[in-house]
Amino acid sequence: MKQILLAIFILGICLSACHTKKAKVLHGDPQTFDEFKSMFTPAAAPFKLPADTLAIKLPDSLALKPATVQRFLNDTIGQHAFAPGVKRHFYPLYYFQTGEKDNIIQYLVLKVSGSGQSLAYLCIASKKGVYLNSLPVGRVSNADQQVQYFSLDSKSTIRVTTEDQVNGQTAQKEEVFAAYPDGRIALILTNSSGPVSPEKAFNPIDTLPRKHKLSGDYAAGSDGVISIRDGKDAKTFLFFISFSKNKGGCTGELNGTGTFTGVNKGEYKDKSSSCGITFRFSAGAVNIKEEGGCGAYRGIKCFFDGVYVKKIKKGSK
Incomplete structure (x- = not known):
């Protein structure tokens, strides 16, 4: 099943490239935001990113250069989720937008992988293509049984779902965010099928050094x-x-x-x-x-x- 999804995903990228005059940027360095976003597969709201899609291993040839990510987004995205020295790989997944006229919000779904885990970030850009903010919205890992995925509707309401396996049962938490054209992301609602103790929450810095007296x-x-x-x-x-x-x-x-x-x-x-x-x-x-x-x-x-x-x-x- 994963092989089929991978084939469909890569085919979507190729078809997208074939129908744009800027297809050459898939193997080069984009010079404008429009060229950069053409490297992402076009999609539309309502949008959903299942955890299975995030788990698919993508070929290195599809990875973005860190310099490209730094130029159009921010190369520190996902940095604190990995131990120092772990090389992060950035993959362009999907692009879509919501709103009209002056209220347009552009979204880029970016995958960040390294050391046995993959995370998805929903990156927000202005109508003119200026990077404004990002939100972690997906996660799969070989080290634990926590998965995270998200959906977004046409009104820019983002639903991030986190599932944890606790004592043989699945505990689910849903966080609802609102995104705004100025880049603000506000948490407006939290639903839970049974709160997971913070002791069970994924701690992105748990294994990092603690030699300082206050660490x-x-x-x-x-x-x-x-x-x-x-x-x-x-x-x-x-x-x-x-x-x-x-x-x-x-x-x-x-x-x-x-x-x-x-x-x-x-x-x-x-x-x-x-x-x-x-x-x-x-x-x-x-x-x-x-x-x-x-x-x-x-x-x-x-x-x-x-x-x-x-x-x-x-x-x-």
Whole structure:
């Protein structure tokens, strides 16, 4: 079945190329956004990306050059989902748009693969082809049983579904986002068939080094976890936050790179929104506070604010 899907996908790319004057960019370097988007298979909303499609291994000949991704999107997409040194491969999947006149939103579905996992990102560009934002919307991995896939309707409502295998049963979480022409992505609703504990949530930085004295895992009861890992230098750190409040009725998840602003202080500022997080470390705990609007990464009735107690690493005294 996967072989058939792969053949259909590649055929779609070839047919798309044959019907455009810019077909040559499939084997060259695109110079304009229109040439770049012609490398993606045309689609239309309503659109759905099943996990099976993301799992198909694509030939290296279809991969985008990192320089091309950097020029038209952002080559840091997916960076924090992979361990340092892992080579990421970027594949153009689909292109479509919604809206009319000045409210047109252009979408590019980008696949990022490496080290046994593949992720899908929904990249948003303006009417003029300027990259604005991206949202992780799909994931398959050889290392665990979590899968993620998404759909989008003609009104730019995005539904991201995450399925986890917990104790032999499938726990499903659906997050509903709204996308706007200025690039904003707002989480407007979360549905769950049974909240998955943050301990079971996929942690993209779990295996990264934790040699810094403040690095480690911090928890707030059974409803929240924050991981701190070593950054590329002594001034930075990586973090991953996942929480569930109001009995699973409001959740949040965010990961990125923070900067130490003092001996026991740090901050994070999102490049694509006004979202900011401050970190204050004390003896065996970290207090985080949301600064600015982080609605794209959490429910509308809860915030990232909280105190997380550092967990003792197994095997340490």
